[in-house]
Amino acid sequence: MTQKREKNIYQNLSALGWTSFFQDQLENRHSDRVATARVVGVRKNSFAISDGQTEWLATAAGKLQQANRRYPVVGDWVLVTDTVIHEVLERKNRLTRGAAGGHGKLEAVPTRQQVIAANLDTVFIVCGLDRDYNLRRIERYLTLVYNCDLTPAIILTKADLQPDPEAFVQEVETIAFGVPVHLVSARDATGLVRLEETIAPGRTITMIGSSGAGKSTLLNRLYGKSVQATNATSEKVGKGTHTTTSRDLIVMPQGGMIIDNPGIREISFWDADKGVESAFPEIERLAAGCRFSDCNHAHEPGCRVLQAVANGEIAQERLDSYHKMNRELTYLAERQHKSADRMEKERWKDVALKIKSMKKNMKK
Structure with a gap:
């Protein structure tokens, strides 16, 4: 590929949001057969993708259906040959x-x-x-x-x-x-x-x-x-x-x-990071002044948050919302942790069965 052609390609991709974060992932990958494109639409059995100049339909390779592989969504950057998406690049977010x-x-x-x-x-x-x-x-x-x-x-x-x-x-x-x-x-x-x-x-x-x-x-x-x-x-x-x-x-x-995006009927969480802390900063700030470091802001004495509610600094409905989402995210994190532990146990169980089978075959 000539330098001029390569420059034009990445100028077109830059218009679609291409940055060095994605460019670095292509290091040591040089093939005229593999194109880089962004997913600009999701259809029933295909994806609309664009290289900044041309838009076409592509399907996902079967290997992308595996649980440990990234499956294309709108906004993804993908590697494609003709009309088949083979890889989804690491996401910025x-x-x-x-x-x-x-x-x-x-x-x-x-x-x-x-x-x-x-x-x-x-x-x-x-x-x-x-x-x-x-x-x-x-x-x-x-x-x-x-x-x-x-x-x-x-x-x-x-x-x-x-x-x-x-x-x-x-x-x-x-x-x-x-x-x-x-x-x-x-x-x-x-x-x-x-x-x-x-x-x-x-x-x-x-x-x-x-x-x-x-x-x-x-x-x-x-x-x-x-x-x-x-x-x-x-x-x-x-x-x-x-x-x-x-x-x-x-x-x-x-x-x-x-x-x-289609309208969202249910705002259900999956990621359980620091969303509540960021969405309710005044409650988190006041919590630092509670008498007990593990205060739940429910009925504990010396709770600065409850005092703020009583003084009208914070609406009771807002504190209720804070508690509700905290419960949801805590429960979600516990469920995901248990699921991860169960998956790990099942993985090692499979490994043990394979080793047992190998030993049995060696004795024959």
Whole structure:
């Protein structure tokens, strides 16, 4: 491959978010047969991939179905020959959640992971200022994003439905410390102009939120024309339908990329990192002043957090939300640890059986 051609290839990839993090993984790999591309869409039995100049459909090699292999998701960088994806490069990060079905019941904590998107710069948490608006849900989204060590921004859509939308911004800011909160209205483009500044060339954003929150409408307005189908929200129940049924990475006129996702019904966790600590920093800060270092902030004497609730510094609903998510994540971590131990025991059991079989064959 000539240096000029190679330079052109990586210029095209850079427009899709290619960086030295991925380039370093290709060291000592030189083959004209193997192409590098990014997954820009997931279909029923195939993937839409792009090299920054051409987009085509590809299928995943059978070996990627193995449990210990990365399986392609939107945002992944892959190595492909013709129309077959052979390898998914190491991810810079990923947005994950527990597979739907277990939210709200400790005994039904998800047993498998769903990777929503990979290699992201920002996660837009989209919430409509209609019946979709819910502070507790926003807290869960923030915890989900922080658990994945990602950067959130909150987008409040449908601001034109409220006589005083700024009041909602102020309320969200009381539970989303340091997180940018953007107000978007169908009648005013001011919020869109500010959002466009975040869609810088080479940057990848994914949007999460409920059905009908206005994700696809927001994407269309930012793009300048309709690129995603939209449906009206039901006035009777205040909920939207799943207009977006697939995950697609859209290259925006501003130079960045946005991944539109289907609406999330259940915000179930999978990664159990420091999401709660990041989503509830004021409670963590106050906890340092509790009399006991292992205080649960439930009924212990000398609890600084309970004192703050009594004084009106923290809402009881926020503390309840903190406790609920802590319980979920603790239970999830314990379940995952037990599953890992069981898998390790089964692995060594298989090894022992193979050794026993080998010894038996040697005696024959």
